[in-house]
Amino acid sequence: MKDVENSYPKEDQKLWLAFLSGDEESYTQLYKLYIRHMYRYGTSLVTTSDAFVLDCIHDVFTELWAKRSRLSVPDNVKYYLLKALKTRIMHLLGRKERSFKPLSDVDFEIFEPNDLEILEELDSANSRQERLKILIAQLPNRQQEALKLRFIENLNYTEIGNVLEVNTQSAKNLVFRAIEKLRGWIVLPFINFFYIFLA
Amino acid sequence: MKTVYSGYTSSDFLTDDSFIGHQLLPTKTSHDFWQAWLETKPENRGEWEQAVFLLDAIRLGLNDYASTYLPETVIAELLEKIKLTNSGQKETRNLKVNFRWLAAASIVIALVAGSMLWKRSGVSSDYQAHVSGLESAFTEKVNTTSKTQLIHLPDGSTAELLPNSKISYAHDFNTTNRRVFLSGEASFEVVKNVRKPFLVYANKVVTKVLGTKFIVRAYETETDVKVNVQSGQVSVYRESADDTKIGKTLHNGLLLLPNQQAVFSRKSEEFSKTLVEEPEILTLPAADKPVFVYDEISISKVFEDIEKAYGITIRYNKESLEGCQLSASLNHESFDEKLEIICKTVKATYQKFDGQIIINGGSCE
Numbered sequence: 231m232k233d234v235e236n237s238y239p240k241e242d243q244k245l246w247l248a249f250l251s252g253d254e255e256s257y258t259q260l261y262k263l264y265i266r267h268m269y270r271y272g273t274s275l276v277t278t279s280d281a282f283v284l285d286c287i288h289d290v291f292t293e294l295w296a297k298r299s300r301l302s303v304p305d306n307v308k309y310y311l312l313k314a315l316k317t318r319i320m321h322l323l324g325r326k327e328r329s330f331k332p333l334s335d336v337d338f339e340i341f342e343p344n345d346l347e348i349l350e351e352l353d354s355a356n357s358r359q360e361r362l363k364i365l366i367a368q369l370p371n372r373q374q375e376a377l378k379l380r381f382i383e384n385l386n387y388t389e390i391g392n393v394l395e396v397n398t399q400s401a402k403n404l405v406f407r408a409i410e411k412l413r414g415w416i417v418l419p420f421i422n423f424f425y426i427f428l429a
Numbered sequence: 430m431k432t433v434y435s436g437y438t439s440s441d442f443l444t445d446d447s448f449i450g451h452q453l454l455p456t457k458t459s460h461d462f463w464q465a466w467l468e469t470k471p472e473n474r475g476e477w478e479q480a481v482f483l484l485d486a487i488r489l490g491l492n493d494y495a496s497t498y499l500p501e502t503v504i505a506e507l508l509e510k511i512k513l514t515n516s517g518q519k520e521t522r523n524l525k526v527n528f529r530w531l532a533a534a535s536i537v538i539a540l541v542a543g544s545m546l547w548k549r550s551g552v553s554s555d556y557q558a559h560v561s562g563l564e565s566a567f568t569e570k571v572n573t574t575s576k577t578q579l580i581h582l583p584d585g586s587t588a589e590l591l592p593n594s595k596i597s598y599a600h601d602f603n604t605t606n607r608r609v610f611l612s613g614e615a616s617f618e619v620v621k622n623v624r625k626p627f628l629v630y631a632n633k634v635v636t637k638v639l640g641t642k643f644i645v646r647a648y649e650t651e652t653d654v655k656v657n658v659q660s661g662q663v664s665v666y667r668e669s670a671d672d673t674k675i676g677k678t679l680h681n682g683l684l685l686l687p688n689q690q691a692v693f694s695r696k697s698e699e700f701s702k703t704l705v706e707e708p709e710i711l712t713l714p715a716a717d718k719p720v721f722v723y724d725e726i727s728i729s730k731v732f733e734d735i736e737k738a739y740g741i742t743i744r745y746n747k748e749s750l751e752g753c754q755l756s757a758s759l760n761h762e763s764f765d766e767k768l769e770i771i772c773k774t775v776k777a778t779y780q781k782f783d784g785q786i787i788i789n790g791g792s793c794e
Contacts, residue, residue, distance in 0.1 A: 254512075261511070262504070262508075265499070265504050265507070266497070266504075269497065269499045270494060270495070270497035274494060274497075279575075284507055287507065288510055288511050288514065292511055292515055295511075295515045359489050362486055362487070362489050363491075363492075366487070366490040366491065377487060377491065378491060378494055380449060381453070381484065381488055381491065382488065382494060382495045384449075384453045384454065386450070405443065405444055406440050406443075409439070409444075409483060409487075412483065412486070413440065413483060416483065416486050417439075417479060417483065
């Protein structure tokens with residue numbers, strides 16, 4: 231299975247190729263295909279206004295248009311656009327990914343809430359979806375970002391590593407730790423409950 | 430059969446691109462692979478199932494993220510803006526070609542000048558044209574903050590100016606008439622003065638009032654201009670070269686009543702009349718205010734109350750709804766909720782058309 235190639239939409243690359251040769255219609259289609267993904271990812275990165283994210287998306291697309299004669303076709307168009315958006319956002323905010331710090335530092339869970347606090351918050355939720363959302367929100371930001379990129383945006387771990395400016399293994403470690411934590415919260419009570427129920 | 434996945438825990442599966450890829454977007458190849466793998470009855474099948482379970486849980490927990498809402502209008506507006514910028518680039522490129530024989534330094538200057546020209550002519554044209562056309566001294570208020578700003582006009586009227594919006598008026602405001610120029614969005618509360626109409630110029634649309642409360646939304650970057658009435662009456666026109674005609678005729682214009690909204694498409698230069706998104710009950714004398722509590726009251730009386738409270742005409746088939754009654758209290762419901770409840774009761778549907786409500790079908794058997 232390892233060698234089965236990741237099947238990126240071929241349609242994207244055709245559109246991209248047409249856009250590079252100056253076809254505005256294809257460019258527009260790419261915009262329409264990915265604007266929602268870019269917007270949701272962008273707004274999840276920053277707490278500033280939505281207008282700021284929209285401005286950044288504007289910059290990404292206008293820059294693509296300006297540079298189209300010098301661009302090549304990316305393997306994964308969606309990854310390319312999300313990465314470009316993040317770069318633009320970080321550039322404007324004057325921030326750098328803290329890639330030079332070891333992951334263990336960056337990811338150090340100083341503010342980890344205790345289980346009792348989480349339980350209290352969970353109590354106020356009235357759906358499973360709400361409860362799961364609360365649990366995920368307890369994770370460090372970078373772990374949450376990695377979860378979104380892997381399980382919603384469907385980027386592979388190499389791409390996630392590039393977005394987070396760490397190597398592939400570190401990207402996996404981020405998700406691994408998030409999963410272990412979530413499993414402790416979700417599955418174990420679930421199994422306990424299950425056993426009691428069946429016994 | 431490959432044994433690469435033997436000994437994998439659920440967390441291991443969830444850090445494997447092939448596993449996740451299959452769960453999110455299965456292909457024939459991936460389906461066949463995992464099917465075959467499961468048929469070997471691997472001892473860690475439980476972990477595999479737990480991984481599937483966890484993946485679903487994570488996706489459910491991220492559902493709010495996945496379904497982040499972005500309105501179509503915003504998408505269209507941003508695309509417009511992007512294309513505008515792109516066409517600006519074309520201009521600067523042409524400049525580069527024309528001036529190729531010049532020294533490098535001159536090219537830089539030319540490009541800067543070109544982009545400045547572009548900004549002046551393209552981006553803030555309409556408002557700029559008006560303001561530069563003013564003869565006498567004028568006052569300009571620009572809201573660069575992130576909050577709404579209250580502007581007091583010389584005649585006692587007020588304007589709540591939204592962020593990134595500006596308003597200006599000439600020195601002689603309030604002598605013959607009351608004219609303001611707007612770029613962006615503002616909500617006006619106008620002091621009544623029948624002899625001096627209050628005029629708002631915004632992106633080719635003129636809104637004329639005598640005294641009322643209304644909102645004009647006209648950003649340079651947006652394709653539509655919206656005028657939205659909260660009380661009183663407002664007329665909107667397409668701006669014509671001849672100023673004296675304003676107010677003399679309703680030609681190319683609309684009369685707006687409360688809870689109605691005019692949308693002017695800058696592209697087609699046409700107006701359409703709609704209802705505001707959330708109609709509100711008008712300020713009426715207490716005696717005229719319906720209470721919206723009904724006990725076996727005829728539907729036509731209920732519609733009459735709604736029409737009176739919101740100033741919105743409701744058209745329905747009087748014959749087919751004759752004898753229909755309603756028992757409900759609708760005093761906490763919004764305009765749309767009220768209509769939904771009524772329509773459900775009489776098995777009808779409603780639609781909004783030209784600033785009115787049309788009730789389709791309905792019977793009370």
